[in-house]
Amino acid sequence: MSLLSRVSNAMQRIAPLSLAALEWDNVGILLEAAKPRPDAKRVLLTIDLTTTVLAEALEDPSVGVIVSYHPPIFSAWKSLSMGNLKQNLVLQCAANGVSIYSPHTSLDSCANGVNDWLASLIGPGTVTPITPAQPDRTGGQENVGEGRILQLAEPKPLSTIIGEIKKGLKLEHIRVARAPCHASDEQKLIERIAICAGSGASVLGPVTADLYFTGEMSHHDVLAAVAKDTSCVLAEHTNTERGYLGHVLQGRLSKELEVDEFDGPVDVVVSRCDQDPILIE
Known part of the structure; x- marks a missing residue:
C-alpha cells in the first residue's frame, strides 16, 4: 500500500x-x-x-x-x-x-479533535458540540460536530482562564475583550465557554455563553459579543490549531x-x- x-x-x-x-x-x-x-x-x-x-x-x-x-x-x-x-x-x-x-x-469536529483539545486546556467540565453532526455524518464517532460548548465543573475568574489558555498554547500574550460584567475578577465568574478553532465568529455568534474562545473575530463581532455580556479571548488564527x-x-x-x-x-x-x-x- x-x-x-x-x-x-x-x-x-x-x-x-x-x-x-x-x-x-x-x-x-x-x-x-x-x-x-x-x-x-x-x-x-x-x-x-x-x-x-x-x-x-x-x-x-x-x-x-x-x-x-x-x-x-x-x-x-x-x-x-x-x-x-x-x-x-x-x-x-x-x-x-x-x-x-x-x-x-x-479535524476540528471529530472526537479528540482540535476543538476538544482547546477545551481540555481549560477544563474540567462537560464538553458538547455547538452544532451536533447529523447521524449519517458522524463516521461512527460520538459527541462530534461543529464547535464546542464547555460547561465548567466549577466557575472560574476570567483571568484564571486566560492564564490556562496562555500556558496551554505556550503564548506570552493573547487578545482579550472583557465584557463589563467581567471587568474585574470579583465580578461574574465564567461558567459556559463557546469554543471554535481558527476564525470562529460565524459558529460562536449565535451561542449564549460567558466567554468566546477562538483565534480571531472581526472588530464588529467582538463589539456585538461584549454588548451581550460575552467576553472574548482571541489567540490568533493558527495559534488555536x-x-x-x-x-x-x-x-x-x-x-x-x-x-x-x-x-x-x-x-x-x-x-x-x-x-x-x-x-x-
Whole structure:
C-alpha cells in the first residue's frame, strides 16, 4: 500500500471526512504525486503549506506526504502556473513526488479533535458540540460536530482562564475583550465557554455563553459579543490549531499507521518552520 493511501486511511479513522463542512471546505487527498519519492516513509504535519515549509519538506528526501491542516487547494483553478503562490507550491510538490492531504474542518469536529483539545486546556467540565453532526455524518464517532460548548465543573475568574489558555498554547500574550460584567475578577465568574478553532465568529455568534474562545473575530463581532455580556479571548488564527499537531495528532497518526506496519514503519514529524504570521512584539 502506498504511503499516501496509508495516511489517508489513518486520517479517515481519526477525522472522518464526512464531518467536514463539505458545503465549502476542501478536504482529503488534494494531490497524489504521479511519481512518489522512492522509499519515502515520513509524513510532515503543518498548519499551512508555505514556501518555508515546502523547502523543509523538499530538503528531506524521506518526506513523501505533507498533511496540511489548511488546504493549499481551496477554490477552483482554471489553470496552473508558477506565478501563483498556491499553485507554485502544489506544482513543486507534484514535480518532487510529494503528495498532500488536508483534514481541516473534519479535524476540528471529530472526537479528540482540535476543538476538544482547546477545551481540555481549560477544563474540567462537560464538553458538547455547538452544532451536533447529523447521524449519517458522524463516521461512527460520538459527541462530534461543529464547535464546542464547555460547561465548567466549577466557575472560574476570567483571568484564571486566560492564564490556562496562555500556558496551554505556550503564548506570552493573547487578545482579550472583557465584557463589563467581567471587568474585574470579583465580578461574574465564567461558567459556559463557546469554543471554535481558527476564525470562529460565524459558529460562536449565535451561542449564549460567558466567554468566546477562538483565534480571531472581526472588530464588529467582538463589539456585538461584549454588548451581550460575552467576553472574548482571541489567540490568533493558527495559534488555536498548531499546538494540536504535536500534542495530539503526531501520536495518534503514528499509532494509526502501525495498523499497516507490514508495509514498513512510518515516521510522523511536525514542521519546524510552520508558525503564525502575526507576532505581538
